[in-house]
Amino acid sequence: MMDAAARKIALAARRVAALQVAAGAVVAAGFFVAQGPAGGAGAAYGAAAALLVTFLLGRGVARAAAAAGTDRGRSLRILYMGAAARFFLILGLFAAGLWLLQLPPLALVSGFAAGQAAYLLRARALR
Numbered sequence: 001m002m003d004a005a006a007r008k009i010a011l012a013a014r015r016v017a018a019l020q021v022a023a024g025a026v027v028a029a030g031f032f033v034a035q036g037p038a039g040g041a042g043a044a045y046g047a048a049a050a051l052l053v054t055f056l057l058g059r060g061v062a063r064a065a066a067a068a069g070t071d072r073g074r075s076l077r078i079l080y081m082g083a084a085a086r087f088f089l090i091l092g093l094f095a096a097g098l099w100l101l102q103l104p105p106l107a108l109v110s111g112f113a114a115g116q117a118a119y120l121l122r123a124r125a126l127r
Helices: 003-036 038-068 072-100 106-127
Strands: none
Touching: 003 038, 003 106, 038 072, 038 106, 072 106
C-alpha cells in the first residue's frame, strides 16, 4: 500500500510524463518532416530517454518518501543513489543511440532536451 505522499508523487509523475510524451512527439514529428525517419527516430529516442529518467525519478522519490518515516539516512541514500544511476543510465543511452544505433545527434539531443524542458516546466508549476 502506498501512503498519501507516495500517491501524490506518483500522480505528479504521471502528469509530467504525459507532458513529456506530448513534447517528444512534437519534436519527433518536426525532425521526421525535416530529416526523414532517422531524424524522427533520433528525437523519439531522446524523448524516450527523458521519459525513462522521469519514471525512475518518480519511483525513487516515492521509495525515499516511504523510507523517510522510519530512516531519514536511508531516504537520502535512495535519492543519491538514484541520481547517480540516472546519470550513468543517460550516458549509456546516449552512447547507444549515437554509436550503436547511429541516430542523428541533433535529433537525439533535441528530443531529450524537449522531454527535460517539459519536466522542468511541469515541476515548476507544481511548486
